[in-house]
Amino acid sequence: MTGEPQPSRETRVSDGAHATVLPPRVIETAQALARRRLGRVALLFLVAHQPLAFLAGTCLHLLSPVYRVLMASAGPERVLDEWAELFSSPAALQALAPLLLTDEPPRRS
Numbered sequence: 001m002t003g004e005p006q007p008s009r010e011t012r013v014s015d016g017a018h019a020t021v022l023p024p025r026v027i028e029t030a031q032a033l034a035r036r037r038l039g040r041v042a043l044l045f046l047v048a049h050q051p052l053a054f055l056a057g058t059c060l061h062l063l064s065p066v067y068r069v070l071m072a073s074a075g076p077e078r079v080l081d082e083w084a085e086l087f088s089s090p091a092a093l094q095a096l097a098p099l100l101l102t103d104e105p106p107r108r109s
Helices: 024-035 039-048 050-070 079-088 092-100
Strands: 011-014 019-022
Touching: 019 024, 019 092, 024 039, 024 079, 024 092, 039 050, 039 092, 050 079, 050 092, 079 092
Parallel strands: none
Antiparallel strands: 011 019
């Protein structure tokens, strides 16, 4: 490994009023769900629970310090913060929808 900084793989999505940054981990998760043909199910889940998304994001922000203390050696420390920021953003669903709906072939009748 060299000491050179790695390029950011974050994706910025803007709907005019709000800008949402999708971290690489969120993008990879959405793409994995789409590859397994679970993108529509995940999108339905997100839409159905959208009124609770802000509450979920707030809870994740509150749990983040506890996670850092308990799981310090388990991996990246910002994992909960990334998901909390995503859930707290009003444009998050619009940013995730195209990623969840890619790579799904049309269904045959």
